[in-house]
Amino acid sequence: MNIHVNGESRGTGDGQTVAGLLRELDIRTDRVAVELNLEIVDRHDFETRGLREGDRVEILSFIGGGAN
Amino acid sequence: MTTMNDRLVIAGREFHSRLWVGTGKYKDFAETKKAIDASGADVVTVAVRRVNITDRSKENLLDYLDPKKYIILPNTAGCYTVEDAVRYARLARAAGVSDLVKLEVLGDEKTLFPDTAGLIEAAKILIKEGFIVLPYTNDDPIVAKKLVDIGCPAVMPLAAPIGSGLGIRNPYNLKIIMETVKVPIIVDAGVGTASDAALAMEYGADAVLMNTAIAGAQDPIAMAEAMKYAVWAGRLAYKAGRIPRKLYATASSPIEGML
Numbered sequence: 001m002n003i004h005v006n007g008e009s010r011g012t013g014d015g016q017t018v019a020g021l022l023r024e025l026d027i028r029t030d031r032v033a034v035e036l037n038l039e040i041v042d043r044h045d046f047e048t049r050g051l052r053e054g055d056r057v058e059i060l061s062f063i064g065g066g067a068n
Numbered sequence: 069m070t071t072m073n074d075r076l077v078i079a080g081r082e083f084h085s086r087l088w089v090g091t092g093k094y095k096d097f098a099e100t101k102k103a104i105d106a107s108g109a110d111v112v113t114v115a116v117r118r119v120n121i122t123d124r125s126k127e128n129l130l131d132y133l134d135p136k137k138y139i140i141l142p143n144t145a146g147c148y149t150v151e152d153a154v155r156y157a158r159l160a161r162a163a164g165v166s167d168l169v170k171l172e173v174l175g176d177e178k179t180l181f182p183d184t185a186g187l188i189e190a191a192k193i194l195i196k197e198g199f200i201v202l203p204y205t206n207d208d209p210i211v212a213k214k215l216v217d218i219g220c221p222a223v224m225p226l227a228a229p230i231g232s233g234l235g236i237r238n239p240y241n242l243k244i245i246m247e248t249v250k251v252p253i254i255v256d257a258g259v260g261t262a263s264d265a266a267l268a269m270e271y272g273a274d275a276v277l278m279n280t281a282i283a284g285a286q287d288p289i290a291m292a293e294a295m296k297y298a299v300w301a302g303r304l305a306y307k308a309g310r311i312p313r314k315l316y317a318t319a320s321s322p323i324e325g326m327l
Contacts, residue, residue, distance in 0.1 A: 006118045026124045033116070033162035040162045058118065060159050064100060064129055065115025065145050066090020066230075066279025 001053040012051065019046035021057065032061045074303065076274050078252050079200045079221035083139065084110045086269070087299040088254065090279025094288065097132040103282055104133070107292035111139045113170055113277065115146070116160045135165060141202070143170040144190075148183070153190040157199060169194065170224065170256075172204045180230040180257075184211045188218065195219040204256055207241040209248045216249045223249060224277065227268060228258025231280040235264040239271060246272045262291075262298035269302025270310070 001014050005021070012021060018041055022029050034041045035058040041049050051057070076083040088111040094100040104112055112133055133140070142160030147153040150173060157169045173190050175183030182205050191201045195218060203215050207225045215223050225245055228234035235258065236242060246253050252274035259265050259278045268276050276299055285291035 006121055008121070025119075025121050027119055027121070028128075031128060031130050031163060032119060033159040035159065040158055043162070059121065060116050061119045061163055062114040062129055062140065062142060062160075063117045064091035064094060064097075065117075065143060066092040066113055066277075066283070 001051075003051055003053070003055045003057055005057045006059055016051045017047060018049045018051065018057070021051065022046065022059070025059070027059060032059050034059055074307070076252060078202070081139075081200075083275070085296075085299075086275040086303055087265070087295055088113065088141070088275055088277040089282060089292070089295075090277070091129060091133070092279050093283035097127055097129060099288060100129070100283075101132045103288045103292040104138070105292075106289045106296070107282065108296040110137075111141055111275075111277075113141045113143050113279070116142055116144075116156050116163060139168070140164055140166070141168055141170050143204075144172045146174070147172060148174050148177075150186045150190045150193070153186070154193050157190075157194050158197075161199065166200075167198055168200045168202065170202045170204060182206050182226070184208065187211075188214055191215060191220055192218050202254070207238045207245065209241060209244040212245045212249050212253075216251050220251070222252040222254055222274075224254045224256035226257040227255050227264065228260075230257040231284075232258050233260030233281060233284075234258055235260050236267055236271075239267070242268070242273070243271055262294040265295050265298040266302035266305070269299055270305050272306055273302075275299075 002011055018034055037056050085108050087107055087109045089107050089109040090113045091100050144153040144156040147156055153173045173183045173186035175181050184206055187203055191203055194201050201220050202222050202224055203220050204224045205211055212223045227236040254275040254277055255268040255273045256277040259281045265276045282288050282292045
C-alpha cells in the first residue's frame with residue numbers, strides 16, 4: 001500500500017504498524033514523535049497502531065536549535 | 069556567597085546553571101557538545117523537525133547530549149501561528165521526556181519579535197494540557213504579567229531581536245518586568261558578548277539564554293567559557309549589591325596621617 005511519510009509518497013507492506021515502519025526506516029523509537037493524520041500516536045501504541053492506505057505519517061525528532 | 073548554593077528553581081525543578089544555551093548554528097554536533105560543556109549550561113534548547121528519512125547516516129543530536137545529563141528544553145521555533153506552536157509543543161512532549169516547552173509564537177520574519185497575543189493564547193492551551201510553559205516574550209511588563217497570571221512559571225523576555233547581538237536594548241523595561249512579576253526572568257535572545265550577559269544578570273535576571281552569541285563567535289568554545297564567567301560575575305555582583313552612582317569623587321584613602 002501507499003502512504004505518505006514526512007511529505008513523501010512511499011510504499012510499505014499491508015498491515016504495517018507504526019513501529020514496523022520505524023524499523024523499516026531504521027529509526028529509533030525512543031527519540032521520535034509520530035503524528036498519524038495529524039494525531040499524535042502515543043509511543044506505547046507504536047507496535048499496535050496499524051497503518052492504512054493513504055495515511056499521512058510525520059516522524060519528528062529534536063535537532064539543534066536556539067530560536068527562530 | 070558562592071554560585072554553588074544559589075540555585076534557580078522553576079515549577080519545582082532545580083536548575084544548576086543560570087546560563088542556558090541553544091544548540092543551533094554550530095559546525096557539527098561535536099562542536100555543539102564542546103561549546104555546551106565549556107559554557108557549563110545544563111539547560112539546552114532544541115527544535116523539533118522532521119527526521120531525515122532518506123539519509124539515515126545523519127547523526128542524532130541526542131547521541132551527543134545525554135538527556136540524563138542535560139535538561140532538554142524543546143522550543144516551538146519557526147511557528148507563526150497559535151495552531152503551529154501548540155502542535156509543535158505537543159510533538160516535542162511526545163518525542164521527549166518532560167512537559168517543559170519554550171514557547172515561541174513569532175509575529176514577523178524580519179524581526180522575529182513575538183506575537184504576544186498569540187503567545188498568550190497558545191500558553192493558555194498548553195498550560196491546560198499540563199505543559200510547563202516558558203514563554204519567549206517581548207520586553208513588555210504588561211504581557212509578562214499576563215503570562216504569569218495565566219500560569220507561566222517563568223518568563224523569557226528578549227534583550228534584542230534573536231541573533232542580532234545588539235545587547236540589552238531596553239534595560240528599564242527589563243527592570244520593570246523584574247519588579248512586576250515574582251517568577252524567574254530568563255533574558256532570552258539578543259545577547260552579543262559577555263558584558264551583555266553580565267549586565268542582564270546584574271540587573272537581576274535569574275538566567276540568560278543564548279545561542280548565536282556563542283555559536284556565531286569566531287571561537288565558539290572560548291566564547292562559551294566567557295559567557296559562563298560573565299553570567300557568574302553578573303549574578304554575584306547582583307547579589308553583592310553595587311554602590312550607588314555619584315557625580316563626584318569619594319576618596320578611598322584616608323586623609324588622616326597625611327603630611
